[in-house]
Amino acid sequence: MAKIKSSKNATKKETIVEKASKLFFEKGFSASSMRDLAERVGVEAASLYNHIRSKEELLQEICFKAAQHYTENIDAIEKEDTPFIQKIEKILRFHIDQMINNYEVVQVVDRDWKHLSEPHLTNYHNERRAYRKRITAIVEEGIRRKEVKDIDAPTAVLIMLHAVSGIESWHRSVQKISAKDLEENILLILLKGLGK
Amino acid sequence: MAKIKSSKNATKKETIVEKASKLFFEKGFSASSMRDLAERVGVEAASLYNHIRSKEELLQEICFKAAQHYTENIDAIEKEDTPFIQKIEKILRFHIDQMINNYEVVQVVDRDWKHLSEPHLTNYHNERRAYRKRITAIVEEGIRRKEVKDIDAPTAVLIMLHAVSGIESWHRSVQKISAKDLEENILLILLKGLGK
DNA sequence: CCTACCGATCGGTAGG
DNA sequence: CCTACCGATCGGTAGG
Incomplete structure (x- = not known):
């Protein structure tokens, strides 16, 4: 019932997954790089790994x-x-x-x-x-x-x-x-x- | 009218394109490597570039x-x-x-x-x-x-x-x-x- | 058609 | 969350 829609109270991980969905949609999974994603999230690539494993x-x-x-x-x-x-x-x-x-x-x-x-x-x-x-x-x-x-x-x-x-x-x-x-x-x- | 279907009298380039179609289908374009393709064609990766540009x-x-x-x-x-x-x-x-x-x-x-x-x-x-x-x-x-x-x-x-x-x-x-x-x-x- | 190799980029880690 | 960096792999070229 509680639908969160990219709001501010989303977890950082949720934000990352959401940005990843859009990136993967645009470029495809294989052609998307973690550096691409990091830029969209607004951090360095290495920092993503504090929230996700891979x-x-x-x-x-x-x-x-x-x-x-x-x-x-x-x-x-x-x-x-x-x-x-x-x-x-x-x-x-x-x-x-x-x-x-x-x-x-x-x-x-x-x-x-x-x-x-x-x-x-x-x-x-x-x-x-x-x-x-x-x-x-x-x-x-x-x-x-x-x-x-x-x-x-x-x-x-x-x-x-x-x-x-x-x-x-x-x-x-x-x-x-x-x-x-x-x-x-x-x-x-x-x-x-x-x-x- | 003259439909050639992966027969022996196909150009080497045609063979490469055909193998590439199957490889791209299986793995997607971005996740397919030229070394993958070369192996399926039966040559080294560098040799592909005698028949194709990229x-x-x-x-x-x-x-x-x-x-x-x-x-x-x-x-x-x-x-x-x-x-x-x-x-x-x-x-x-x-x-x-x-x-x-x-x-x-x-x-x-x-x-x-x-x-x-x-x-x-x-x-x-x-x-x-x-x-x-x-x-x-x-x-x-x-x-x-x-x-x-x-x-x-x-x-x-x-x-x-x-x-x-x-x-x-x-x-x-x-x-x-x-x-x-x-x-x-x-x-x-x-x-x-x-x-x- | 091959060997040898290039620079670029990849996913991911160490350590702070 | 960053800097610094790793080994692996990528597409592609040189030269024969």
Whole structure:
């Protein structure tokens, strides 16, 4: 409930992780240097290591915090007693919201999670697979109840999750469309299709 | 027409670019070293520079060759005298095919084009925008002719292009679904929607 | 195509 | 939090 948004009462480590998210988003994890990061934080590179153990720890923080956020959301949706097509809609709305309001983190996680080292790499990979499986189960139940078209559920999940990631480009564009309109358009396309 | 597919009569430079595509796909452009690449090609790192000018030239080759391929396809589709909803379907089929049969290149281009230096970065960015605009124009004409739902066309294009990129995960998965079934499922979802 | 090597930069540590 | 510095690795060149 207590959402801290880059405010002054954030830990120094939190500040570092936040600056790292933006840096990694802009340059990618591998092309980002600790000296780059230190400059943005406003200290010397060596000083960062009083708050973090390594560059990779930053990536771990980013990836697993995001994963936890995703898990909490799917927990809540699974518990709800609503039609399955509505659960799918809520999952989509959550991902759209994340991509609009937390896109640096989302993009870094999607693009750079492969740079995690073991055992974190395997752990993260498993979390990712588990998350997709839970969404797949919801889609499959939706199909069984005739609320969803008879499609291959894992394929549908891949499309749902990746279609939404396209909004990243929206941030850089002229943004002639509002965030709300964007959300409704995406839902319309994915739920009802492009064709008339 | 003459498609050479990693055959023996490829130039040494072509071999290097091909190996680079796979390496960049696996590790990302920035995390790939020329010594990595040299080992895969079977020579010393210094020897690569008899065939290429720099590491970045490899990325340029990959990005602009792909861009040319995309442009040729949209050229052909624009010329066709078919319903616009069919043009959209053909665009989708082209991208699905690329993602299934040429996924290393597609992924490298999408993930690492930002590491191009000027003036290539701007050139590539412009080509990308122009390509999307041409697809957007097709979607808009489809809407005008009532073949396509009345949606925000740029948003639809973002979704189309990114939804397809989700298939990359399909490669890593168990592949219980065939390429043909995958293609038909994607088209069904994007053209007709998830809902029943 | 190789050996030998360059300057630059990297992530990270020691010690205060 | 800083100065000073480490070994490793990077992209790339010289010269044959």
